[in-house]
Amino acid sequence: MDKTTRTYTKEFKLEAVHLVQTSNKPMIQIARDLGIADSTLHHWCKQLTEHGAQAFPGSGHQTPQEEELRQLKRENDLLRQERDILKKAIGIFSHGPL
Template identity: 55%
Template sequence: MGKVQKVYTREFKEEAVRLAATSGKPIAHVARDLGISDTSIHQWRKELAENGSEAFPGKGHQTALEEEN
């Protein structure tokens, strides 16, 4: 049986990144508290930095740049 991938809302991802940046705790600790991997927070932080308000467009949605290409 395959592994089921969890889906997180945009708000959850943004809050996880915010907590990691402002809590003063190590990212691994924040991730453990939220029940996610620290890798997820690192990826979400990178996506927010690169795409800003267009980060996390949702399942099946593309950013404006991806649609253009």
């Protein structure tokens, strides 16, 4: 049996936790209504309580600083690739006609 990992947006998680906090329904019922496991919803509630605004940082469970570092490293790699391509092009075109 294949298990697929579903990902949920930060907004979805915040809304789900908000439903738990404001609704008179039990957490298990809210989780069923949303189509998620009750343990998942409990974990989201715990994360929001512990981390506040820093909860649910995004892909890879990264803090904003880690995400910025990842993006800067990616940009650096792309710039290196572009530089290397330009160096090769200069080498090819500087030889002149054959």
